[in-house]
Amino acid sequence: MMENDSLNVLILAAGLGTRLRPLTNDVPKPLVPVVDASILDLQARKARAIGNIRLHANAHYLADQVVAAGKTLGFEKVWVELPDILGTAGPLKRIYNEGYRGGLLIMNGDAYCNFDLKAFVRNALALAAQPNGPQVALLAVDFPKVNTFRVGADGRLAGVVGRFGSEEGLPATFSGVSWYSDEALSRIRDGEFDIREFWKQEIAAGRAPFVDMTQLHATWIDMGSPEGLMSACMARMDELGCKFYNDTETNACAMRKCVIHAGVEMPSMAVIDHSILYPGAIVNQDEIIENEIRGKGFKWNVPPTPVY
Structure with a gap:
């Protein structure tokens, strides 16, 4: 077992990159350059701003390239998923089962963003420490084209439109950034594929995830499509001032x-x-x-x- 006080950070990087073919025929989507750096690199930089962390990524498509990049960027480990991809829940439980403790922050390997991750984790930990506090926190953005989240008056997830739960409540979009306590990770079922099924189970058990709505209007760009890649590159140039x-x-x-x-x-x-x-x-x-x-x-x- 590996006990530690560091926050574990997992960057999901196992996607197939189909919307960016043929650009991604020879390079996995998380390693596609966004001006001067890959999204994997940029996300790792943002994660390190939190402080004491252990960086992880998962990999499936062109996994050898992600493994090599992880070594260069100083990742704790790149978890290769072969022959089958493990979905959005499997990678979380895999890290927990291997004995990593200290909580787990999830980030996407195809999102260009400027979230204050340190503030998000701080808020999540503070709420989790309260009696019956939520052990899962989800960071939301306002993206009207999607906005499938429904958030109750208590600030917790009430449902996902078209999937489960209530369709009443404040609308929001899941940013792909989330935090899980060790206790929550222990409850993910072995073999679980879709993390939304876990959220559904948590709601049914009276443990609905908290939805952080404090960064609704932060920059958040899905760079996994040509339009998103263009927007991410333009935003990165603005950030660099060039x-x-x-x-x-x-x-x-x-x-x-x-x-x-x-x-x-x-x-x-x-x-x-x-x-x-x-x-x-x-x-x-x-x-x-x-x-x-x-x-x-x-x-x-x-x-x-x-x-x-």
Whole structure:
């Protein structure tokens, strides 16, 4: 058994990345560059700001790459899921069963965000310490396209529209960030796949998860689609305070709000505007590229409409 006082952090990184094919044919979605770093790297940086943590990730698709990245980034362990993926509940119970203690913070490996994770964990721990306090906390955002959460007057999860529970209450969207006490983790059934089934069981037992609504309007972008990837890259450039990011040796072309990665050959007279060029992208002389993500064998037209 591994007893420790560190908070364990699990970044879910086992997805197949189907919405970003063929970009993700050769690289797993959590390692797709968002300007200067992968989402896995950026999420790890945010997690470390909490303080005393142990970093974990799970991996399935192109798992060897995630394992290698985890070693480079100083992860405690990357938990490979083969031959079958374990869903959203299985990875949590696996870490608990291996003896890790100290609570578990879950983050997504495909979300660009600026949450105050330290404040979220602090609030979750304070509530859990109260008599009959919630042992699970879920961080919510306001995303009207989804907003399937229904939150009761007591601040606890009342239901998920189309899945279970009440359809009355305050609407919100699950951000993918959550916290589980060791006690809660012990109650996840071995072989459980969908974490929503666990939430349903907790509600039925009178232990509904707490929904933290204090960061509803924080930046939260699902970068797992072309539109989301574009928005995440634009937001990252804003965060870095740069108008363009050029990782090539070419500086003669006109660049406006764009990302050009190493491995792209840039003609001197090309114009790149609000676009992302990944290795393998072909750019012609005098070409104007606008509102596009381009890479090896693909071009996606992505209008400049934010998705967050």
